[in-house]
Amino acid sequence: MGFCSSAWPSPNVIEHNKAIHRCREQWADALQLLQETEIRCFQRDLVTCNSALGALEKAGRWKHAVHAACDIKKRHMEGDVITVSTIASSYRASGSWREALALLRESGNRKLQVNTLTCNAVLAGLERAAQWSQACGLLHTMQNASTQATILTFNSFISSCGRGAETSRALLLARSISELHLQPTIVTYSAAISACESASDWEAGLEMLNAVRCEQIQTNVTTCSVTISACGKCAMWLRALQLLREMGVLNVEPNTITYSSAITACERAAQWRCALLLLEEMDQMQVVPDVITYNSTVSACEKAGKWQTALHLMCNLYGRASLLPNTVTHNAVLSACEKSSEWQVAVWLLKEMKQNEFRQDVVTSNAVLSACEKRAEWEHALSILRELGISRLEASLVTYNSCISACEKGEQWQLALLLLFEMNMRFMQGDIITYNSTISACQKAGKWQQALWLLEGLEWLHVEKDVITYNSTASACERAARWEHSMALLSNVLRRGDPIDEISFNVAITACWTAIKSVQRLAKACKVNLCPRKQPFLT
Template identity: 20%
Template structure:
């Protein structure tokens, strides 16, 4: 009852109840002190602590741990050293180390750690996490290796470190730890594999992911829900949707998370009919869809031009009591309408949303205006965005590109002056591919790569072959007021083309080339890459900010709709 009152911030009732207890044992005292700390009443907590007829190590630790959690470090420190040394157990030392690290005093934690008479797994883990969170990642790795020598091969410790690095976007370090774990002879569990595969996704390292997949198969874990779901995501995000679907089919117990992973993956690759078929199968197997399912379905409809299906899904989920439509769902529906050319209906939906529209919804509309060359709606959408986010570079760029494609160079110049005046910087377009664990990144007209000369020679050769097939550059995508010849040269050396040329030089004949791009691929590059894939007789996969494009035999999986 003491715990329940305190947990619900009814401290006065907890104290009244405590006072009425006829025979108060140490557990009662500790509970009420912990309750006071939970409710933020540190004065009463200390007063009760001082009144205790008998204290245990738990009593001391409860009080100074509570103080540390709110940054009262000096008083907690005094309490810690005021304990009877016989009561100062490993839990007390660990609490003090964790408190130091949480308050940014990592060097005090290090001094205390070195004075510990005995250390357990929690001592090491607290110190490693504290070093990492305070910007001492290299020192954390040293500590981890020291811990390996001190602690009898604990898979939980290894997995915690792999997971921790992954959560902090330190995927390379996470995979290094996972590799060391395997070499040390520690057998990974499902959580270990899941964390490692998530880091493969973060690095877009398909080769490493395949190696881990092979180990998963050998251990008989491929049909498990967690590992299977991570494999689905890994293959999908690295550009291999067929492999993702194949792995999904092998999962024995498919949760809603597994279904969502494969549906969203199919949507990203433009496999709209696959996504819908999987959704129907999901319903037949009596798995209840959620809000993420709807996001995946709307995305699939948007990338495949299935407007009526999207309307049905939006209406169906809107009537489900278990699903609450969010602003992300409305923005997705706006995207569907906009891509299908229903710009007025899309604008009306943004205006009639039950919540205030954010920049994401207006950006979806503005992007559709760029696709359908509708300046009137575009200007209204852009003005709404600028009111909410005056430094939104995406809105400036979309509007500028729309003016440029309409050859309204005065407005383009005005937009660029406004960006400069407001300190808004356009995100540079870049493309990259990962080979043998190394990321190779390119900017437009980039000449910094060690294979630059060969890359440009390959592009020039491809340019000749493109002309032989009748390819004519689409100059509306050269968004500068320059001469025709200069426009063609600018288009020829876009970042994705440089990455593709490097891929052709660096991979074996017949293999698939997978390129990632941070912005939307332009229409001219899209047309050129279709023919490039035919010229070199290879599949070229390009993931841009919108979707995956699979180019093969002169056509693209998107059907020129993206």
Template identity: 20%
Template sequence: MECGTFLDCGSLRRVKIVERFEYPLCSNRCYISCGIGGFRKRSLLWASRFPVTDAKSASSSELNKPIPSRKAFYLAGALDQEQLGKQHLEELPRAKNVGIHKADPDALSGAQKDKAFDADCENEGEDIVSFEENGRRTRRVDVHAISLSLMHAKTADDVKKEFKNLDTLPLPVYSSMIRGLGAKKSLDSAFAIVEWLKWKNKETGSSVSPNLFIYNSLLSAVKLTRDFDKVNEVIEDMKSQGITPNVVTYNTLMSIYLEQGRYQDALNVLDDIDSNGLSPSPVTYSTVLLSYKKMGDAFGAVACFAQFRDKYQRGEIGKTNSDEWKNEFVKLEKFTISVCNLVMRKWLVNDENPAPNIFKLLVVMDEALLKPNRVDYERLLWACTRESHYTVAREFYSRIRDMSNDISLSVCNHVIWLMGKAKKWWAALGVFEDLLEIGPNPNNLSYELIQSHFNFLLTAARKKGMWKWGVRLINKMQEKGLRPGSREWNAVLVACSKASETSVAVQIFARMVEQGEKPTVISYGALLSALEKGKLYDEALSVWEHMGKVNVKPNLYAYTILVSVYIGKGSPEMVESVLSEMRSVGIEPSVVTFNAIISACAKNGMENAILEWFRGMKDYKLKPNETTYEILVEALARHGKPRLANEMYLRACDEGFHLSPKAYDTVSQSLRPS
């Protein structure tokens, strides 16, 4: 390779370094400029007038004229097959007298080879091609200008007219023209050049004729124009010329099949490569992986990579340029992982229950030694948003923790949220404990999320009266540095009240005050209920007095508990005064209040008071409900009034109520003769 610096004589501005690759071509040496993109744009008129320039006869100003800017790329793929005596790039001889950056194909990596040989031919072709003739003269060809003159050529005769005054050029020039015309969507002109080369070889006996790389360029032009009906025409023409496709030809075919959505056909090309004794290049494997990606087949991608890895480790591929193949191996490994990650994300988004497929794929990836990194797992965790994703999210989280303690706090918060959504609150607490013990340190959102989970659990404990669970949750919150609020304390108090755990309720109330949390009317109501159930009536009245001192206004529930306390204490006469006080503060007694009064009278053996309060509901314009009748029927039956109990039972049925089987059994047993 020869490297130099081009200077624009008009501005003395340093422009992009020009690299030249030297190859033996016929009797000439061809230099292909790879740095044309750095030159300033100027008029193309000069180029169209002088498509070929003799370096000796040209003045320095002509040689230093700015070259039109075009996107340049390697032209090694257009080398003459017959002169080299090889059909495959890997068999090309090394160039002699080349500096550190050798241009022989063996020095190129797999990806660079396919770039050089048209697998990635999205560029227009080289603007300028310079070559030495007989080691003395330098000729510079403006390929772009010549290609423009062929834009409307449809047949070989049209090309013949354009080239009648032009000397025979090396094959790299024609190869570049064909690709450039393909990029310009002028496929007929590209075919016309190939037909002209065939005519020129046949009629004039020229040594320049279409070779493998000319046809590779033509196939790339077909791909660029997306005129896929021409693919078979190119392949058949190659066969008629006795030209055997190389790996680049097959790579281009695979990419064409991908463009058409024929993914299985693209995969079948790999079998054709093996059956023809060719060695797949890294681009071949990457194209196969891309096919599996398009198909959404992560298992196929993993199997393909495992096969490639086994061949690579056995030395069947990558014998030469081991360093380059090592780099390509790493790239293919990362690409395979990315395909698997993409497929798993699609499963998480689209499938109702993706867990089985994801776990199966993770096992296959582990067997293939494919290890996603922390960022990969975190992206997958963000895709976990449904309750059914709980097991998958837990697996991803565990894998991140196993590889290192470095994990995003936002991801941890997302996992805590997801665990709560899936009702896996203890698992969410485990993640929160990891934040406290391992890191990263939890933020306000972390505390809010875990607090909300505790609230849900405490609410469940309150509804079911699971006081032990509630106490345990409160203790757990305090152990983890969470401060329970009045809502949490009240939940535990209500659970203790429902379970008639009077002493525990008193302790919880005392802890609540010690922690600096101000009791609410719900707190006092739960404590009153627990004391009433424990028959600690004097203590309950003391709590009632304390409520007034701290200016906590009682609600309907608190008044209902108070009337039960007075009846239990043996002061039923105070019930009327409590009801009057309720009305004076704007709280009307409800059917629940009268149910509590009737129930308290039944527990304390006040048979006459039961019927009086039942009839007194009319004065407050209240109608009894099922609970009222059940309490009344059971109380009358147990206190020696079976006929009245049966009458009330039938009355409830007539009013459309469905009393519990317990009430029916109680009435039936009371009616039986002793």
């Protein structure tokens, strides 16, 4: 155990305490010495426990520290302010903010005056858990108890407000920190800018960054990266690039997170060329991209429908020893293929994912299904739907809508109806898109009765119909020469005040014209059959 083991032979608990204190840098030795007190039947005192707690907390062994704290309670030992502060720090590391608050309340009941260090430790735990209201209550308690708050106190409070979506509170405190006779630090402003980033408030984020410059505080890469991310969330890509360029003037080296944030800003604004240039710049600046960087760039290409570029980027990832594409990468490439109706590439990529054992989700399948749907590849769509069940993934409403639409485009009205029934069996209610596609499939096949039945079903399900619903149903009736049903539908729509368009009237007019032509043919037939034939002239 090193030099600490030499202290063991002494039978005196005081000597043990000194030995534990000397082992503050070696938590395992301290813990073993603490256990030795049990073996040697020494009576532990508060110094023993505090020394061991300090060693464990300093080494980040919070589980052992929390266990030691429980042991203190079991022994009914009255801890002092050192005990409370150390335990509070351990609770912060373990995320046990409720226990930390209970510890403070218990200390108050015992009339134990907790110090700023203890409160700051509890506040840091509340910040990590985004418990801004609890942090606010603790801040008031500190003021009532005349416990001096430091800049660390307010930094934790600002950060907890930001994490708890209380951006206005975080900004208010950050702006008025100097009025409290405290000197704000870069951590103060970084916490405030992080709050702005969470709320997508890029203007307030820039305001805080300008305040850093006005206060002549040396900014860091974290502050700049978070500000760029705030701009990126609002698709303010030019602002994000401007900040990236200003980092050179501020003597701050951008890192992977900085570039990823800037690329995300370009991605949200569909600036795929700019995203690619930034990725190339990272290579020139010897900044190593991560999978998030690549995913953002691929997504930028996806939004622009550049499926070849997206696929090329993903292949580059396979060529890097330390990086591999993930589900997000594949989904972005699949979405790019779907936008370009490249269903064959999408199906191939799905097979590659399975062979390479990449995790698939319902988004993956939906992207491939949508690509197949656009090209009326209903057989592939149904095959993918069945594979979803085998892989134990739950098909969504979007999944079924894509399959039904593929059947509609492929004029497979019976399969469209079967899929609708399957949805009902799964207790999944279709939306207006589901029913419009199914009605359209029936309309193309001239199945007017099925179309009317589906229209009635929408009434029972209280699904609001639109102009496409009426037009498809009326067209089905018109194709089957059921002009009276087409006219009845138009009358109902006009009476209800539902939206109709030019197509609605065209369908009704066509139905009426068909009916007129039928009447004319009937009249002609009647005339031929009823009129007396002329007798031959007798000479």
